[in-house]
Amino acid sequence: MGDHGENHRVRIRVGEVSRVIHTDLLAAIAAxxxxxxxxxxxxxPLAPVQWRRLVEDTAAARLSGHLVEAIDSGAFxxxxxxxxxxxxxxxxxxxxxxxxxRRLLEVAGLLDALGVEMRVLKGPALARTCYxxxxxxxxxxxxxxxxxxxxxxxxxxxxxxxxxxxxPQLREGFDRRFGKNATFVGLDSLxxxxxxxxxxxxxxxLITLExxxxxxxxxxxxGRTLKALGTEEQFLNACYHxxxxxxxxxxSALRDVAQMVLGAKLDADRARGxxxxxxxTAVLARGVALTxxxxxxxEEPPLAVWARxxxxxxxxxxxxxxxxxxxxxxxxxxLASARVIPGTGAKLAYLRGLLLPDRAFLARRRVAHGxxxxxxAMGLLGRERLAEGSTELRSLVRSEENESx
Amino acid sequence: xxxxxxxxxxxxxxxxxxxxLALKTSVYLGLNQTGTILWEAMIEGSTSDDLTDLxxxxxxxxxxxxxxxxxxxxxxxxxxxxxx
Numbered sequence: 001m002g003d004h005g006e007n008h009r010v011r012i013r014v015g016e017v018s019r020v021i022h023t024d025l026l027a028a029i030a031a032x033x034x035x036x037x038x039x040x041x042x043x044x045p046l047a048p049v050q051w052r053r054l055v056e057d058t059a060a061a062r063l064s065g066h067l068v069e070a071i072d073s074g075a076f077x078x079x080x081x082x083x084x085x086x087x088x089x090x091x092x093x094x095x096x097x098x099x100x101x102r103r104l105l106e107v108a109g110l111l112d113a114l115g116v117e118m119r120v121l122k123g124p125a126l127a128r129t130c131y132x133x134x135x136x137x138x139x140x141x142x143x144x145x146x147x148x149x150x151x152x153x154x155x156x157x158x159x160x161x162x163x164x165x166x167x168p169q170l171r172e173g174f175d176r177r178f179g180k181n182a183t184f185v186g187l188d189s190l191x192x193x194x195x196x197x198x199x200x201x202x203x204x205x206l207i208t209l210e211x212x213x214x215x216x217x218x219x220x221x222x223g224r225t226l227k228a229l230g231t232e233e234q235f236l237n238a239c240y241h242x243x244x245x246x247x248x249x250x251x252s253a254l255r256d257v258a259q260m261v262l263g264a265k266l267d268a269d270r271a272r273g274x275x276x277x278x279x280x281t282a283v284l285a286r287g288v289a290l291t292x293x294x295x296x297x298x299e300e301p302p303l304a305v306w307a308r309x310x311x312x313x314x315x316x317x318x319x320x321x322x323x324x325x326x327x328x329x330x331x332x333x334x335l336a337s338a339r340v341i342p343g344t345g346a347k348l349a350y351l352r353g354l355l356l357p358d359r360a361f362l363a364r365r366r367v368a369h370g371x372x373x374x375x376x377a378m379g380l381l382g383r384e385r386l387a388e389g390s391t392e393l394r395s396l397v398r399s400e401e402n403e404s405x
Numbered sequence: 406x407x408x409x410x411x412x413x414x415x416x417x418x419x420x421x422x423x424x425x426l427a428l429k430t431s432v433y434l435g436l437n438q439t440g441t442i443l444w445e446a447m448i449e450g451s452t453s454d455d456l457t458d459l460x461x462x463x464x465x466x467x468x469x470x471x472x473x474x475x476x477x478x479x480x481x482x483x484x485x486x487x488x489x
Binding site: 068072087090091094095097098099101102105133134135221222223224 | 409410411412413414415416417418419420424425426428433448
């Protein structure tokens with residue numbers, strides 16, 4: 001080999017090392033208390049700068065419950081002042097959680113009065129159905145799922161109750177047929193998401209929505225019995241959130257997945273059967289594999305082994321890339337969505353919603369139709385992907401023609 | 406019978422203490438370990454005597470003191486609309 005001077009030497013800047021350690025530490029906190037957590041937690045208190053950053057990121061990642069438990073158990077060495085700060089942070093976030101739970105009871109009351117079936121999603125339900133200690137799981141908003149055919153009623157009820165919807169739907173009836181959720185914000189800044197399905201895009205559209213209301217798991221909040229999704233449906237919701245949500249994934253979502261896989265209630269075969277029926281097996285596998293990898297969990301139950309060995313089909317690779325690749329974008333999700341919507345009429349209605357949004361939607365976005373299309377073409381697709389998008393559209397039109405024929 | 410009213414509050418236990426939001430008055434209340442023990446018993450429903458017995462058994466205190474603590478606690482909960 002030739003002499004390349006100093007170039008061959010590995011260089012790691014101090015900041016990079018710090019970032020790696022910080023990421024590992026957050027993952028270790030997210031995994032704290034799981035029987036197979038393998039990432040070490042510091043045996044000596046962090047320096048003030050590192051500690052401040054950890055507290056901020058713990059709050060953002062909704063991991064304060066696990067942080068406090070790690071400290072209280074003695075696993076995470078802290079100074080007395082750091083212990084006080086951690087407890088104070090968790091107490092502050094818990095106050096907000098209680099306000100959110102009050103809002104959840106209000107929403108439940110509204111929908112109950114209308115006779116609209118509801119399932120509580122994510123935080124409030126998971127805290128009470130999956131975690132040994134309710135206080136471990138905090139959350140930042142309320143998510144409820146309603147049947148698609150009652151979606152408009154539920155949305156109207158929240159609007160009538162004074163909740164503001166910052167962004168209206170694209171066209172009348174669009175969300176009921178194709179949307180993921182409607183977001184509402186109260187005057188107190190508390191957010192409620194009324195869901196029709198788990199995620200935006202093709203994987204959300206492929207879920208058999210009736211399945212989500214076929215079973216439920218009850219839990220009690222403030223003396224009132226509410227319904228969470230059934231155990232496996234709830235688990236799949238966590239997997240969809242972990243696998244297709246933020247990049248990098250939210251650590252609290254990964255913890256939810258691990259908590260359920262390692263819990264006693266989950267029927268892994270039923271979960272795989274449901275995922276297969278929803279054509280979401282790749283999502284399930286990605287959610288579980290990502291959890292084991294990111295949280296560095298040691299022993300693998302059969303579901304984790306299966307997930308690690310799973311190879312997505314080319315179709316799934318294409319769909320997953322809409323959500324998680326470096327080129328991910330809403331435009332690719334929209335195009336992929338159009339492909340999975342069954343029936344020509346429904347496909348056209350979907351595309352019409354995207355291409356010809358209502359004036360109310362555009363006004364709220366402060367764009368004209370022309371600007372919306374321009375943004376769709378250049379902003380959402382991106383210049384470098386315009387050709388790719390055009391090819392997708394042509395292909396879609398061809399498949400429509402074939403379907404019509 | 407002393408019982409927490411359904412829909413009166415939402416609460417979470419943190420480190421042996423309970424943080425509680427009274428839904429009628431929108432007041433946050435913090436219950437210490439003693440209050441948490443009484444609150445948990447009141448969720449299921451209990452009598453003053455049973456609550457007093459709980460405190461005596463838990464903290465080995467004088468029964469008269471325990472009864473006074475229970476009365477005071479129950480009155481404050483009632484003032485916040487938390488009880489049936």
